[in-house]
Amino acid sequence: MFRRKKALKTEDTHIKQLADIVGPKEVLFHKEDLISYESDGFTIHSHMPKAVVFPKNTEEVAAVVKYCADHDLPFLARGAGTGLSGGAIPLNGEVIISLVKMKRLLHVDLENRQAVVEPGYVNLKLTHSISDKGYYYAPDPSSQYCCTIGGNVAENAGGAHCLKYGVTTNHILGLEVVTPAGDIIEIGREGIADVPGYDLLGLITGSEGTLGIVTKITVRILKNPEEKQTVLAYFDRVEDGSRAVSDIVSRGIVPAALEMMDKIAIEGVEAAAFPVGHPKDIEALLLIEVDGISAGIEEQIDDILDVCKKRNVRSVKVAQDEKERAKWWANRKTGFGAMGAISPDYLVQDGVIPRSTLPQVLQKINEVSQETGLRIANIFHAGDGNLHPLILFDARVPGETEKALEAGSKCLQACADAGGSITGEHGVGIEKREEMRFVFTDQEIQAQTDVREVFNPHYLLNAGKLFPSSGRCAEIKAEQKKAASE
Amino acid sequence: MFRRKKALKTEDTHIKQLADIVGPKEVLFHKEDLISYESDGFTIHSHMPKAVVFPKNTEEVAAVVKYCADHDLPFLARGAGTGLSGGAIPLNGEVIISLVKMKRLLHVDLENRQAVVEPGYVNLKLTHSISDKGYYYAPDPSSQYCCTIGGNVAENAGGAHCLKYGVTTNHILGLEVVTPAGDIIEIGREGIADVPGYDLLGLITGSEGTLGIVTKITVRILKNPEEKQTVLAYFDRVEDGSRAVSDIVSRGIVPAALEMMDKIAIEGVEAAAFPVGHPKDIEALLLIEVDGISAGIEEQIDDILDVCKKRNVRSVKVAQDEKERAKWWANRKTGFGAMGAISPDYLVQDGVIPRSTLPQVLQKINEVSQETGLRIANIFHAGDGNLHPLILFDARVPGETEKALEAGSKCLQACADAGGSITGEHGVGIEKREEMRFVFTDQEIQAQTDVREVFNPHYLLNAGKLFPSSGRCAEIKAEQKKAASE
Structure with missing residues (x-):
């Protein structure tokens, strides 16, 4: 209530213009209101956003994005903020586009086994809405009682039951996306599994909010x-x-x-x-x-x-x-x-390994624990080789956070060495940017950043995420932009 | 034998250089040798290639591609030539890179349920190789006794058993790809389902040979x-x-x-x-x-x-x-x-519809048959709504080929109107380029051609496929190039 009155009292032209788009009650810009948006589930990093806006529909999202694009303002989308790799942290003082007010279940089509939701719709609500008819939505991240399906799409979220049923990308039939230029495009088609042309549906899913902002999602639902x-x-x-x-x-x-x-x-x-x-x-x-x-x-x-x-x-x-x-x-x-x-702080990691290497990688993680002196718990989706080493530490002890990060990186190196990878379901975000080098050559990373450039040529959308920073013009541009705006 | 002797007798510098890369026995360039490469399973169109080369390994593929890229020669890859949408037809007089001599099964890893094959390896051979151990490879196009897994990847091939087990893209764990610039990159990792970063694996799979040439494929195998x-x-x-x-x-x-x-x-x-x-x-x-x-x-x-x-x-x-x-x-x-x-000629179409619209779309196809006076057979994967209207015609009757093509297009329009799409598993190729407009706006097609530009900026690789031709610089460039070379 308090913030609503204050929303009109600002001399910042950008804030005023954004308020014109979404309504003055739907913009946060005072420092005390922004604090909870400094970070997401990866609390080790934080940065103050410029503002948080709460659009109510696709057109408002597109208008906000267009405004940001036209005025060279960095921006990013945020769901429930439960992400574990820092994908929604406003590294460059972004305008955060919160999608929590776009939370409707738009359509359920039992005959064709699909539902259409807005991105802010909470994962578990979907299953609750259709369970009396004998249906459910399969991807079940542990945070499903509060995380949003939009966020699940961004991170290609998994869950305990993804061994048999597959991760989010296997359950997405169509997306409406606002591009970083503010255009609205539809990808995939409701009701059918295959579309011609390139698999942009797969490309956007799991792109960690770097290629566009998802505003409508058609998901597959399953019979109980x-x-x-x-x-x-x-x-x-x-x-x-x-x-x-x-x-x-x-x-x-x-x-x-x-x-x-x-x-x-x-x-x-x-x-x-x-x-x-x-x-x-x-x-x-x-x-x-x-x-x-x-x-x-x-x-x-x-x-x-x-x-x-x-x-x-x-x-x-x-x-x-x-x-x-x-x-x-x-x-x-x-x-x-x-x-x-059992610990003041913990860092969860998210490596993937071929199932057959499980005993040797667990042994290696044990060695990392002994080397660093930090306890490491393991709780994970064993069936699909998706490890979650939980590194226990105390951030109040000087140097221990750094030690935990180093231990996490070593665990990921062990996964990569075993022929695995550095993330199963939590994403790269800012947390594992450098570890991308464990699994990709410069050329392979370049192929991906080239794709980003198609969608996100000015690096205004969620810059600084997903890819290692050094030696690449993309990040340099983003950093120059950031420096210029400070 | 005959052609091998002739291979050295040419004044064409490009042919000589290509022969230096792959060996003189592995190049076809005489008209009589090229005739069977004028077309693929979509026999309505045909065009003469410049040459056909048969590389034996990835390095030779990369060297051929580099040579073509450096000398502005259009090129494309071909597997068994069973494709039904014309994806391997050398529209621009391409150098055809035939992958049939890269046909080894490189590795089988039963414990992690995967196998590594070269692109020319025949689909059904994989199941035959592992069936005694109780395993099989799921995607089963009707041509599986002769089509190659490389071709399956290009077209994201389906098959009768894809209702439960998914199409090719659901069974690909990793790819080695030669980019249109001649670089070799690896996408995905053997043994694990998830990799960080953008889903280039999904992007390349089903890209109909327009983004790169696949030279090694890691597939998932299933227990019988x-x-x-x-x-x-x-x-x-x-x-x-x-x-x-x-x-x-x-x-x-x-x-x-x-x-x-x-x-x-x-x-x-x-x-x-x-x-x-x-x-x-x-x-x-x-x-x-x-x-x-x-x-x-x-x-x-x-x-x-x-x-x-x-x-x-x-x-x-x-x-x-x-x-x-x-x-x-x-x-x-x-x-x-x-x-x-039962018919001198037939044209097979490949529409996808929401399963619940099956009765109405079959009725519509029946009307198309009555309007055009052509018999239409339907034989299809009903469970996943993947229709295959087979339009029967006689190419010797003047105008009947055009009438068949028109009937095919009308069937696809009926699928699109029912909320479906224009291809389930056969691809767009040259056959359904214009029908892409039934399901995509200009902007949505542009998003895809922009992605192509990242990988294939000079349109030398398989130009003129997959996207409608008018109003797009990509095709204009390709056509200019073609005109210039004629």
Whole structure:
């Protein structure tokens, strides 16, 4: 309320003009209002934006973008701000275009299995809106109770159930996009999976807000599986747990989810909001879910129990009812935040590896922990080789933040060395820009920045993200621009 | 043999230089040798290439490309030449880079479920190479016994079993690509599904040979399903068959394949090499396959039989053994070619529609047939709404080819009007360039040609394909270039 009165009292022409577009109540520009927009889920970095605007529709987004483009103002889009790699941090004092007020479910078409949402629509709401009809939206990042589908598109978000069902890009059928020049284009078509021409849908999805601003999203929705069964298995040795992961997949089972937590992670989740009562002396647990048509489930569960036994499981059980299943998942999904219960600060990393290299990479992460003296918890999507080392540290201890960042980078190097990659679902953002060099040559990075130049030639949209900074004209331009505006 | 001796006898400097790169035996340049390269599976158009070269490895491809780029020679890549939209036709008298001699299976990694192949490796060979270990490669275009995986990547090929398993792009983990400048870049990483940065893998896949030449491909391989069951259902009314398709999917079943043929198509396949004995008086048949873990299959089959009965099926049966199943599939897979048994010529179209609009679009295609007086057979992937109207005509009758092309365009317009698109798996090539306007605005086409410009700035690689020609500098440049060289 307070801010609304103040919105008109400014001498800044840009703010006034932006207020003319979105309405004076929909612009924040006072320092105290901007503080919560300095950072996102990657809290290690922060920078003050110039302003935050809250457009209510595509036309307002396009008008704001056009204004910024015409006046050489850097800008970026933001959803719920839950991103873990800093993609929404206004490095260059951007005008932040918050999409949280564009949060409508526009259309549900059960016959063709699709729904159309605005970018600020919260992920979990979609499943809640259609679950009574027997449908759901598959990508389920742990933050799904608050993250937006627009943000999911930007980061190509994953989740525990992406092993079987695929990440966000596998569920996007169409996008309406405002280009960095302020034009509105449609990409993909509702209702059909394939469109001719280049796959711009795939290109925009996961481009971390650097190619355009998504203003409308057509997603695929799925029929609820007839049955789900969930298994919890405790192991005395990490290696046995890792081997069980490979064995399950080798038997031709594709679980809906295949999650792993190590000892420190278990200590964390047991100290947090949803303890399950996991034994404290185990080295690893697996949470395995299979779903599908009822008739096939029992056999798969038997197979999984058999694998676990052959890999020396200490104990294993099947969830007896939905309540027990929900409890196990709540425990798992609060995993990252739970680290707060056992450490003042933590840094989550997000590497991907070929599944078969799991034991050796976990060993390497253990070595990084010993070298740096920082505890590292592992809680991750084991089935698709998507690791999440959680590096525990105390930012109040001088030098420890830097040490944590270094440990994170070493974990990513281990993933890259094993033939993997530096991000599965959290994005590169500003966090992993330099680590892009672990997996791409200069030429390969150049091919990507050349593509960016097509869409974003003046680097006003979300500059300084996704690519390493040195030796590339793109970033130099952005930095010059920034310097000039300071 | 004959041509090998002649290869050295030429005064053409370019041919000599190309022969220096790939060896004199690996260059064709005499008119009689070039005739079979004038066209591909889209035989309505043809144009003479300048030469055909057969590189044996990536370095030779890169050297040929560099030579062409340095000497302003248009060029394009060709696999088995089975493409149905003219993507490999040398419109500008290109140097054709044939990849059929790069046909090795380089690596199989069962544990991480992947294989690495050269682009000239034939699709079906991959499944044959790994089937004894219990694995297969999913994308199965009808031409899979001879088409190459490189060509599949270029066209993002589909197939009967793509309903459940997805098209080529869903099975590509990594690519080695020679850019139009002759640089070698790697895109994606073996063994992992996600890479950071822009999805260039998706961008190159399905780009119809206009962004680069793929020289190495890492594909995902799948474990053979434990069981397959196949159902054949005959309907007296097309509409009942169409409704059954929607009903099956609505019940939450995802068949591995869900194929439909109408009366004229059935007449064709029964007159061709693999007749099954389908009744001649039915209006439609469905071929439905479910696969997976044995325990779940029976229930799905019961559900499918129940749907068919409710939709007034005349008769329905389940394949009794692998022999019967194989016979049904051989009958279906020779479907396009079978049209040759009932018509001197045919043109296959490739529209995509939302599944729920199937009855109305089939009705519209029927009207196109009546308007043009040409018979149109329908044989298609009904489950994913991927139509294949086969327009029967006689090229010897003056004007009938044009009438067939017009009928094809009208069928695509009907698909686009129903909220669909103009190609599911055959590509745009030169065939459907103008029809791109049915689904894209000028601005949306511009966004794509801008992307092409990043990779292919001088339009030497496969110019004149994929995009409509008028009003765009790209094509004008290409046409000027062509005119200048003639």
